[in-house]
Amino acid sequence: MKFTNSQKDFILSSLTTEISKKENFIKYWTDRAEKETDIQLKKGMRKGVEYSVQKLEELEEMMRMINEL
Secondary structure (H helix, E strand, C coil): CCCCHHHHHHHHHHHHHHHHHHHHHHHHHHHHHHHCCCHHHHHHHHHHHHHHHHHHHHHHHHHHHHHHC
């Protein structure tokens, strides 16, 4: 698949924005989970963080793929 430079810039910019949002989400909910005393709520928060980490890894992989083109 080939992209023009402007298309690559747009895709990379969008990925960078989404990665930043995921990193902020992960940090916020990790901090909240550490302070939480309710075990069930803490587990739910951690599952959300784990899901976000997985999505973050996928976004980073997409970014690597685009950079290699």
